[in-house]
Amino acid sequence: MKALLVSSLSTDLSGVELADVPMPERQPGQVLVRVAAASLNFPDLLMTRGEYQLKPPLPFVAGLEVAGEVVEVDPDSPFQPGDQVFGGQKTGCFAEYVALDAAAVRPAPAALSLPQAAAFGAAYGTAYTALVELGGIKPGQWVLVHGATGGVGLAACDLAKALGAKVIATSGSPGKLAALRTACEPDAAILAQGKFREAVAEITGGALCDLVYDPVGGDVFDESTRCVAFGGKLLVVGFAGGRIADVSTNIPLIKGFSVVGVRAGEYARRFPERGKAIRDAMLALAAEGKLTPHIDRVLPLERWREGYEAMARREVVGKVVFEP
Ligand SMILES: NC(=O)c1ccc[n+]([C@@H]2O[C@H](COP(=O)([O-])OP(=O)(O)OC[C@H]3O[C@@H](n4cnc5c(N)ncnc54)[C@H](OP(=O)(O)O)[C@@H]3O)[C@@H](O)[C@H]2O)c1
Known part of the structure; x- marks a missing residue:
C-alpha cells in the first residue's frame, strides 16, 4: 500500500517520501481501517525533524489521526466492517490502511464529513481539555485564543463560542486576520504582536481575560501574562512560535492568576x-x-509536501487533510 514514509530526519522534508510499504498487520484488540481522510497536525511536521517529544524509530509512517471505514475486526469487537470511524495514534495514519487500537477509535459523528472527522479529535480534544476540563470555562467569560488560525487554536475559538464565552482570536500574521474572522466569527480578532494587552483591555472594557489559551509561546506568552484577569488562567498549550518562555513567579502571584500546563x-x-x-x-x-x-484544504496524499510546507510557512487557516 501507499504510505508517507519518514526514513531520515531533515528540516526540509528531504527524508520524507510516498512509498510502497507492507499492509499493517492487525493485532488482537485492533481495528483495521481503510483511510478515507487523515489530517495534518503540528507534531507531524516536528516529527520529520526529530523536534517532537516523541521520536519514533526510523523509518516510520507519518500521520496521527484519521477517519475511514472499518475493514477487519476481532469477532467480539464493538465495531463491524463497514462502520465509519475516526481515531488516531502517534504514527501510521498517512497511509491507505492503518491498524488502530479499538479503544482509540470512535464512530464518526454523523454531523461531520469524513475530512472533518479526521480533523476533529486532536484539535477539539486539546481545546476541550484546556478550556473546559482545566480552565472551567463559563458562559460570558472573555477568552483570548492565540494561534487561532491553527488547528488547536481554531478549535478553541469554535468550542468557546459554542459554550457561550466571548472570544478574542489572535494571529501573528496580519494577512490572515480577515480569514480568521470568517472562519470562527470571534467577538474580536487582533494581531498578537507587540503590546497587544492594550487592545485586549479596550475590547474587554478593562476586565482582561478569564482564560488565555496559548499554543504559540515565546513573546506571545510573555505579553499574555499582562492579559489575564485576577483569578484567571493562562493555559500553556504549545510552542509553535519556537521559544519556550520563562515566567517570573511574582507575576502570577501579584496578578492572582494561574499558569496551567495542558497535555491533552x-x-x-x-x-x-x-x-x-x-x-x-x-x-x-x-x-x-x-x-x-474548519478545513483549509483537502489534498491527495501524493501532494503531501504542499500541505506540510503550507503549515511550515504559516499559510493554513484551520486544518490540512490528506486523502490517500
Ligand atoms: N498541549 C497539547 O495537548 C497539544 C495538543 C496538540 C497540539 N499542541 C501544540 O499546539 C501547537 C499548535 O499546534 P497546531 O496543530 O494547532 O499547529 P498549526 O495548525 O500549525 O497552528 C499553529 C499556529 O500558530 C501560529 N504561529 C505563531 N508563530 C508560529 C511559528 N513561528 N511557526 C508556526 N506557527 C506559528 C500560526 O498562526 P499565525 O500565522 O496566524 O500566527 C499557526 O496557525 C503546537 O506547538 C503543538 O505541538 C499541544
Missing part, C-alpha cells in the same frame, strides 16, 4: 474516566452541530 493526550491516558467524559461531551456537541472543524 496524556491527561486522557492518566485519567481514562475523564478522557471518556471529554470525548463523549465533544461528540455530543458535534452531534448537535455546535462544533465544525
Whole structure:
C-alpha cells in the first residue's frame, strides 16, 4: 500500500517520501481501517525533524489521526466492517490502511464529513481539555485564543463560542486576520504582536481575560501574562512560535492568576474516566452541530509536501487533510 514514509530526519522534508510499504498487520484488540481522510497536525511536521517529544524509530509512517471505514475486526469487537470511524495514534495514519487500537477509535459523528472527522479529535480534544476540563470555562467569560488560525487554536475559538464565552482570536500574521474572522466569527480578532494587552483591555472594557489559551509561546506568552484577569488562567498549550518562555513567579502571584500546563493526550491516558467524559461531551456537541472543524484544504496524499510546507510557512487557516 501507499504510505508517507519518514526514513531520515531533515528540516526540509528531504527524508520524507510516498512509498510502497507492507499492509499493517492487525493485532488482537485492533481495528483495521481503510483511510478515507487523515489530517495534518503540528507534531507531524516536528516529527520529520526529530523536534517532537516523541521520536519514533526510523523509518516510520507519518500521520496521527484519521477517519475511514472499518475493514477487519476481532469477532467480539464493538465495531463491524463497514462502520465509519475516526481515531488516531502517534504514527501510521498517512497511509491507505492503518491498524488502530479499538479503544482509540470512535464512530464518526454523523454531523461531520469524513475530512472533518479526521480533523476533529486532536484539535477539539486539546481545546476541550484546556478550556473546559482545566480552565472551567463559563458562559460570558472573555477568552483570548492565540494561534487561532491553527488547528488547536481554531478549535478553541469554535468550542468557546459554542459554550457561550466571548472570544478574542489572535494571529501573528496580519494577512490572515480577515480569514480568521470568517472562519470562527470571534467577538474580536487582533494581531498578537507587540503590546497587544492594550487592545485586549479596550475590547474587554478593562476586565482582561478569564482564560488565555496559548499554543504559540515565546513573546506571545510573555505579553499574555499582562492579559489575564485576577483569578484567571493562562493555559500553556504549545510552542509553535519556537521559544519556550520563562515566567517570573511574582507575576502570577501579584496578578492572582494561574499558569496551567495542558497535555491533552496524556491527561486522557492518566485519567481514562475523564478522557471518556471529554470525548463523549465533544461528540455530543458535534452531534448537535455546535462544533465544525474548519478545513483549509483537502489534498491527495501524493501532494503531501504542499500541505506540510503550507503549515511550515504559516499559510493554513484551520486544518490540512490528506486523502490517500
Ligand atoms: N498541549 C497539547 O495537548 C497539544 C495538543 C496538540 C497540539 N499542541 C501544540 O499546539 C501547537 C499548535 O499546534 P497546531 O496543530 O494547532 O499547529 P498549526 O495548525 O500549525 O497552528 C499553529 C499556529 O500558530 C501560529 N504561529 C505563531 N508563530 C508560529 C511559528 N513561528 N511557526 C508556526 N506557527 C506559528 C500560526 O498562526 P499565525 O500565522 O496566524 O500566527 C499557526 O496557525 C503546537 O506547538 C503543538 O505541538 C499541544
